[in-house]
Amino acid sequence: MERRRPVRLLGYLAFAAAAAFAAVAALYLVLLTKLVFADAPGRMCGIDSCPRGMGTLALLAPLCAVAAWLLWRVPRKRGHRRAPVHVRVIAVCAALAALGPGWLGFEYARGPQLDLSGWQEPVHPAAAPVGVWAPEPGSLVRARRDGLVGYNGEGRKSWRLPAPERTPLCALSRTTPSGTGLVAYGESPGTCGSQVVAVDLSDGHARWTRDTGRALVAAAGASAVVADRDTVTGLDLEGGHELWRAPVPAECTVKAVDGSERHALYVEECGDSARITAVDARTGTRAWQTALPTVSRLREVRVLSAAPPVVRLTETAERGTDAVLLFDAEGRARGSVPASGPAGDLLSEPAPVLTGDLLVTAVKQGKKNGVSAYSLTDGRRVWHAAAGAGDAQIRGLAPTGPGEVGVVTSDRWWTYLSHRRLADGVRRAEPTVLRDLPLGERFTFYPGPPGSYVFVNLDRKGLLPPIFDIGPVFGW
Numbered sequence: 001m002e003r004r005r006p007v008r009l010l011g012y013l014a015f016a017a018a019a020a021f022a023a024v025a026a027l028y029l030v031l032l033t034k035l036v037f038a039d040a041p042g043r044m045c046g047i048d049s050c051p052r053g054m055g056t057l058a059l060l061a062p063l064c065a066v067a068a069w070l071l072w073r074v075p076r077k078r079g080h081r082r083a084p085v086h087v088r089v090i091a092v093c094a095a096l097a098a099l100g101p102g103w104l105g106f107e108y109a110r111g112p113q114l115d116l117s118g119w120q121e122p123v124h125p126a127a128a129p130v131g132v133w134a135p136e137p138g139s140l141v142r143a144r145r146d147g148l149v150g151y152n153g154e155g156r157k158s159w160r161l162p163a164p165e166r167t168p169l170c171a172l173s174r175t176t177p178s179g180t181g182l183v184a185y186g187e188s189p190g191t192c193g194s195q196v197v198a199v200d201l202s203d204g205h206a207r208w209t210r211d212t213g214r215a216l217v218a219a220a221g222a223s224a225v226v227a228d229r230d231t232v233t234g235l236d237l238e239g240g241h242e243l244w245r246a247p248v249p250a251e252c253t254v255k256a257v258d259g260s261e262r263h264a265l266y267v268e269e270c271g272d273s274a275r276i277t278a279v280d281a282r283t284g285t286r287a288w289q290t291a292l293p294t295v296s297r298l299r300e301v302r303v304l305s306a307a308p309p310v311v312r313l314t315e316t317a318e319r320g321t322d323a324v325l326l327f328d329a330e331g332r333a334r335g336s337v338p339a340s341g342p343a344g345d346l347l348s349e350p351a352p353v354l355t356g357d358l359l360v361t362a363v364k365q366g367k368k369n370g371v372s373a374y375s376l377t378d379g380r381r382v383w384h385a386a387a388g389a390g391d392a393q394i395r396g397l398a399p400t401g402p403g404e405v406g407v408v409t410s411d412r413w414w415t416y417l418s419h420r421r422l423a424d425g426v427r428r429a430e431p432t433v434l435r436d437l438p439l440g441e442r443f444t445f446y447p448g449p450p451g452s453y454v455f456v457n458l459d460r461k462g463l464l465p466p467i468f469d470i471g472p473v474f475g476w
Contacts, residue, residue, distance in 0.1 A: 011074055012087045018071035019091035020098035025064035027102045032057040034476055041413050049413040052433060053110030060105070112432040112472070114417065117452065119438070119468035120157070128460040131172045134446050135179050135201040142456055142466055143183065145169050150204050151467055159204035167195065173219045174258055174303075176201060180237050182217040182224055193217065196226050198240060208240030216266075220259020220281035220306070225266070227254040232266050234284050244284025246277075256311075258303035263287055265306050269298050276311060278331060288331030296320050305354045308376055314339070324359065326379055335379030343381055344372065349442065353397045353405055358382060358422055360405050362394035369393050371407055373425060383425030388416070395439070400447050404428060408445065415439065417453070435473065438464045 032054065039051040083091070127146035134140055138153030145168040152158040163169045163185055170192035173182035179201050186194030193215030198207040216227040223243060224235040232254060234243040248254055252270040259265060263278040274292040279285060296317035304310040309327040314320075324337040324346070337359065339346045344363035346352075352361035359374045369387040371394055374380065385407075387394050392411040400406035404419045409431075416431035440459030448454045452471040457464045 012083065012090075014071045014074035015083050015087060016091045016094040018068045018074075019095040021064045021068035021071060023095035023098050024102035025061055025068055027099055028057045028061035028064060028106070031106055031476060032061055045413075051110070053106065056109035057106065106476075110433075111430045113435055114432055114453070114470040115435040115473045116437060117469045117471040118154075119465040120151075122463055122465055127168075129458045129466070130169055132444055132456045132458065133172070133176050133181055133201060135176045135181070138448070139201070140446070140454065140456060140467065141181065141201050143169055143172055148183065148199065148204060149466075150201065161199060161204045161206070164195070171215075171217060173217050173224075175219050177219050177221060177261070178237065180207060180219065182219055184215050184217050196224075198224060198237060207238060210235065210240060216254060216257045218257040218259045218264065220264040221261040223259070223264065223281040225257050225259050225264040225281075227257045227266055229253075232257070232264070232279075234264060234279075234281065243282060244279075246279060246284055246286075255298055255301045256303050258306045260307035263306065265303055265309060267292070267301050267303065267311065269301075272296050274298060274301070274313075276309065276327070276331070278309070290327065290331040290333065292325065293321050293333075304352065304359070305376075310354060310359065310376060324374075324379075326376055334377060335375075337374045337379045343384070344370070347394070350394060350396045350408075351444070353399060355399050355405065356403075356422055360397055360422075362397065371397065371420070371425075373422065385420060385425045385427070396443060396445055398445050398447075400453075406445070406447075406453075408434070434470065437470065438468065440464050 035051045035054045041049055127144040130143040130145060132140060132142050140151045142149050147160060147162040147169060149157055150159040167185045168187055169183055169185055170187040171184040181199050181201050183197050183199060184193035191214040193212055196210045196212055196215050196217055200207055212226060212228050214229050218225040219237060222237050224237045226233045226235060230248050232246045232248060236243055248268065249270065252268040254266050255269050256267040259281060262281060264281050265276060265278050267274060267276050272295055274294045275289055276292060277289045278287040280287060292313060294315050296315045299316045300314040302312040304312055308329065311325045313325055314322045322339040326335045328334050344365040347362040347364055350362055352359055357376045359376055361372060363370055363372045369392065370384055372384040373382045375382055387409045388411055390411055392409050394407065395410050396408035398406045400419055403422050405422060407418050407420060409416050415434040415437065417434055418431040419428045420426065421428060440457040442458040443455055444458065445453050445455045448469060452469060454467065454469055456467050
């Protein structure tokens with residue numbers, strides 16, 4: 001009698017373990033069915049297109065079922081036909097308890113995932129987006145041709161500033177010091193900016209307005225920089241009164257402006273030559289002026305950064321300069337990043353990210369896309385990372401935390417968000433799957449509350465939500 005008790009106890013334990021494995025097998029079978037019929041593209045998938053974790057579930061579900069069957073056979077082999085009621089209750093409890101670790105195993109297998117958590121309804125598509133500001137964490141201002149819309153930290157509209165009637169919004173300042181942004185209204189063929197307005201981005205009211213003929217705008221510390229046809233003017237950013245004025249020679253045209261806390265920068269095209277000039281943001285006193293390496297007219301010129309000065313320049317000549325030019329604080333050239341070369345071709349979309357002493361940009365090497373980081377001190381490539389397998393594309397770049405950059409990639413089936421260290425480009429963790437997000441061809445994104453992000457669509461069709469939030473997936 002005493003010998004049979006351990007044997008019977010062993011049989012009861014095997015029965016409870018069988019129930020636990022059976023519960024996990026059933027859970028994995030349900031989850032596998034969901035992945036196949038709800039998540040897999042076209043209910044079929046290959047090596048690269050299967051939902052992450054599907055292969056693991058396909059392996060573990062039958063293994064757990066086999067383990068449950070073998071354990072269930074143990075008491076029957078020893079002649080125990082029917083387990084007592086209390087043993088069956090314990091088995092049910094074991095099965096329920098096993099679902100917790102089973103679910104954690106599923107979450108580990110599928111990896112991190114983010115899903116839509118809130119969005120703004122698409123607005124009238126006639127007004128194309130122009131750009132977006134993030135004046136402070138948790139707030140966004142989206143600019144369209146028909147005006148500005150401010151969103152609060154919950155993704156709701158907090159204010160709206162319509163554009164003047166028959167005068168579309170056409171340009172924004174790149175930066176918004178002290179929570180003030182500059183917008184240019186009015187557009188005719190080849191020009192922009194018959195009116196410049198300084199906007200308080202906390203509530204959307206206009207601080208001041210200035211009429212111009214054709215204007216490029218930038219914010220430089222406590223000054224607003226307005227480049228007209230024949231002058232570059234510095235204005236007080238808060239009050240709008242004139243601080244200084246720099247004449248533009250008759251044979252020259254200002255093609256780009258920008259500013260840092262100390263200096264206002266502007267690029268002039270004078271026939272087949274071009275130059276970049278820095279002046280004191282409060283007095284207009286010239287700090288330095290440097291000729292740009294051009295021999296023909298400019299096709300494109302953009303100031304990517306004012307401190308340090310970084311200029312993206314493309315000439316019209318076939319063998320002209322096509323590169324990102326780097327300068328030191330005194331205006332001396334200290335390197336360049338060619339737009340095309342053995343290291344790959346720089347892509348204009350998505351917009352590059354300048355953070356720390358690096359320029360992070362999307363590149364194309366042959367048929368493969370990737371992301372590369374270049375030093376702003378000498379132009380050398382610091383690191384490169386492939387976009388992914390097959391036809392993966394770089395869709396978006398943004399700073400997402402100290403010492404890291406967020407990279408959104410898409411292949412034929414899936415979209416991912418990965419985080420790479422700025423120092424060496426190493427991926428910090430497994431890429432996060434972005435589930436069925438209403439992403440346009442052009443967008444930007446910003447980190448939100450821990451683990452969540454805010455995306456802003458900039459597609460000209462305007463048929464997608466202008467702004468939406470994503471957060472961690474809880475559930476299947």
